[in-house]
Amino acid sequence: MIYGKVALIGLGLIASSMFWSTRRAGAAGTVAGYDLSSEARDTARRIGLCDNVCDSAVEAVKDADLVVLCVPVGAMGAVAAEIGPHLKPGATLSDVGSVKGRVIEEVGPHLPGGVHFVPGHPLAGTEHSGPEAGFSSLFDNRWCLLVPVEGTDPEALATLKSYWEALRANVEVMDAEHHDLVLAVTSHCPHLIAYTMVGVADDLRRVTDSEVIKYSAAGFRDFTRIAASDPTMWRDVFLSNKEATLEILGRFTEELFALQRAIRTGDGEHLHAYFTRTRAIRRGILEAGQDTDAPDFGRVKVER
C-alpha cells in the first residue's frame, strides 16, 4: 500500500484504468471517486468502479493522501479552485492532463501551502472514453511523465513515482515546456492531422458514396481510430498547448508543401529520399520496444 486514500476526480478512461490498476497492485487503502455527470457516477457505482463514489469533489478529496485530477485539461483549474481549501495538509495533488504548462498555471495558484503539487501525464490511452472504457493493464510498460514544479517536495515526488510504478508504468521526470513540445510532436499534431484527413473524407462522402468507408483498410482506418477520441479532451489539448502545436504544424505544412511541389513537378528523387529517411525512425521505435513489428499491428494473422 502506497497511499492510504486516493481520490480520482473525473471518472473516465484514465481514472477508471487507474482504479482497476490500483486495485490490482493493492497500491491504495481505499479509492474514492467523483464525476460531474450523475450518469457517470451511476455507471461507476454499477460496475464497482472505486470503493466509494461521492456526490461532490469536496467529499471525495476529504482525508485523501493523493488526489488525481482526471478531467479534461480545460476543467482542471475550476476543479482545483473548488477542492483546494479541502485538501488535507501533506496531501499530494496530481493530474493526468495531456498538457502540462497550462495545468500548472491554472491549478497551482489554488493549492494551499502544505499540499504537494506533482503534475503528471501517463502516455497511455485508447480511442474510447468514459467510466466503462478503463482496464487494469492500460499503463503496463507504458511511460508516465512526472513534471514537478518549482519547490516540489522530493519525497512527494518519489512516492508518486513508486505509485505509478506499482501501476506498472515506467516513470520519467521532465520539465513542462519540454513535455509540451515533445507531446505536440508525438501526439497532439498527429491527432489534429488525423482529424483533418477524416474531415476531408467526410466532405467527399457524397462524391464517393460510402466507398471511403468501405475501402478504409488501405491506411485511412488508422487515421479514423486516432480521430475517434473524445472531442472535449482534444479541444482542450489544442487550446492549452497552442504555441507548441502551432509551431509544429507550421513545420508540417512547410514540409507538406515541399512534397506537394515534388509531386507536381514530378521530382521522384525528392520523394524517394524523403520516404527513405522516414523509415529510420520506425526502426528506432521498434528497437526501443515501443511497437510491434507484426504486420498491420498484428491485426493480420501470419501463416504460409
Add this chain to the structure above:
Amino acid sequence: MIYGKVALIGLGLIASSMFWSTRRAGAAGTVAGYDLSSEARDTARRIGLCDNVCDSAVEAVKDADLVVLCVPVGAMGAVAAEIGPHLKPGATLSDVGSVKGRVIEEVGPHLPGGVHFVPGHPLAGTEHSGPEAGFSSLFDNRWCLLVPVEGTDPEALATLKSYWEALRANVEVMDAEHHDLVLAVTSHCPHLIAYTMVGVADDLRRVTDSEVIKYSAAGFRDFTRIAASDPTMWRDVFLSNKEATLEILGRFTEELFALQRAIRTGDGEHLHAYFTRTRAIRRGILEAGQDTDAPDFGRVKVER
C-alpha cells in the same frame, strides 16, 4: 484449379502473398515467378516461393494463362513492353498496382490483340516488402478492385474474379478514374501525410533527443508504421496519381488551416464540432466490419 499456369512478375510482398494464397487455394496448376533482382530470385528459390523462379520475365510468362504484374507502378510499362510479344493468345494480363489510370495508359498499348487486359488492385498490404514479407492470408476478407478497360472480355473478367475469390478476397468492379480518387482519400494522402509528420519529427530529433521515439506510443507510432512502407512503391504512386492526390491535398490543407486558425483564435466551438463530426466516420467503418473496435487495434490486452 482456375488457371493452368500463373506468372508473377516482381516477387515482393504482394506477389509472394499471391503465391502462398494461390497454393493454399489450389487455384493454379503451376506458378512461375520473376524478379529483376537476382537477390530476390535467390531468396524466392530458397524459401520455395513459386514452383519455378525464372531468370527472365519472358521465360516466366511463356504459356501462362494469367500474368500478374506485381512491380512498382512506374515499372509496369517497361515490363509490359518486354513481355507483350511473348504472351499466349487468350491469356489474361493483370496487375496489382495501387494506381490504375496510369497503369492502363502505359501497359495497354503494349498488349497484342487476343490478350485480355484486366487491371486490378488488392486493398491489402503491410508495411513490409520483399519476397519474404508475403503470407497466404493477406487477402482474406479484404477487397480486390478490378478495373476493366474498354472492351474487356466478360469471361476473362469473371475468371479473374473467381481467382481472387479463391484467394479469399471480396471482388468489386470499378472504373479507373473513380478508383484513383477513392484511393487518394483512403490511402495515398494518408500515407503522404504520415510521411510528412514523421519527417517533421525526424527534423526535431536534435531538439528532443530521442524522446520522440521513446514516447512515440502517444499516437505518432501509428504514423511511423504507415510511413515505413517501400519508398519506391510510394514514389511511383504519387507520381502516377498526381491529379487526385493534389486535389485531395488541397482540400486537406484548406481544412487544416481552418483548424489552425481556430486554435490560434481560441475557437473551441469550431474544434469541438469538427472533432465530433469525424467520430461518425469511425462508427461507419466499424459497422462495415472494416476494423476492430478493440482499443488500440487489439494491441492492448483488456482485463479488469
